[in-house]
């Protein structure tokens with residue numbers, strides 16, 4: 359069975375099923391462009407506050423919403439707690455022409471939860487349903503009917519696992535795809551994700567299901583596709599550590615083989631991202647913003663085995679990276695380390 363395949367999300371046709379997840383603080387426009395260049399078939403903005411968008415559509419949210427130059431198809435992810443306000447925010451996305459609007463029903467961060475948004479929506483499935491309805495209506499009226507999708511968790515905690523109910527209500531309200539990250543809100547990002555929830559959801563829904571959780575290597579993606587029958591896999595921390603995971607996975611799925619990335623290749627991606635970002639924000643701001651990305655891509659990416667993932671002497675290297683303020687400084691640090 360060919361596991362690399364096209365995906366239809368409502369009217370949206372995607373040529374492949376390797377997605378880049380929303381990752382707040384990492385998956386900005388420049389990073390998404392790198393991942394698309396490596397073969398990501400679909401990409402998501404990080405979560406964008408519906409309230410901020412309504413309050414000031416020309417304000418700081420603009421930087422989060424911009425499509426990358428090579429990003430032929432992308433989704434904007436919104437978070438909010440009030441269905442009418444999220445619908446109103448979706449209508450304001452018209453100038454950005456998103457190919458899909460995703461509703462965040464998984465964010466575990468207290469600041470988001472206490473407003474009733476993110477994973478808190480799973481404690482209130484009827485609100486989630488109305489939010490989907492309002493967003494679908496806004497999309498029909500203002501976004502040319504771009505599909506509305508929902509990204510959710512397994513539930514709030516282990517005693518209230520209700521992804522099946524939430525997904526049934528969301529798809530009944532018009533959601534064209536559900537992405538499931540099968541951890542509970544209480545688990546945060548720790549422990550292991552429970553892929554059996556993804557397989558179960560696939561068996562219950564007629565709309566496609568995308569799977570997220572613990573995807574670090576091409577083999578992980580292959581196994582999730584095979585074991586769960588999900589339509590697409592969504593890389594998150596695995597892509598941050600190694601954007602080449604998209605081309606590697608495609609290679610594994612299409613031809614049965616893949617080659618681990620050399621440290622130089624991951625670092626080259628980070629330099630390309632830095633240069634793109636510097637074009638948007640100026641060199642100093644971009645250099646400071648890129649510290650965590652450079653650190654992430656010098657750590658083990660989960661490719662180990664076979665290649666150990668991280669860079670030898672990485673800890674000392676990262677002590678220098680967290681102080682870099684210019685592109686030249688980054689170059690010097692890697693030159694001194696004998697890399698790149």
Ligand SMILES: Cc1cc2nc3c(=O)[nH]c(=O)nc-3n(C[C@H](O)[C@H](O)[C@H](O)COP(=O)(O)O)c2cc1C
Nearest residue numbers: 379380381382404405509539570571572573594595
């Ligand atoms: C730092 C960080 C930021 C994240 N930001 C978002 C976000 O903005 N929206 C969202 O739906 N999920 C977000 N996620 C969740 C990821 O999209 C993904 O579902 C989760 O990390 C599980 O995948 P992984 O185990 O392969 O990393 C974030 C995860 C991390 C670690």
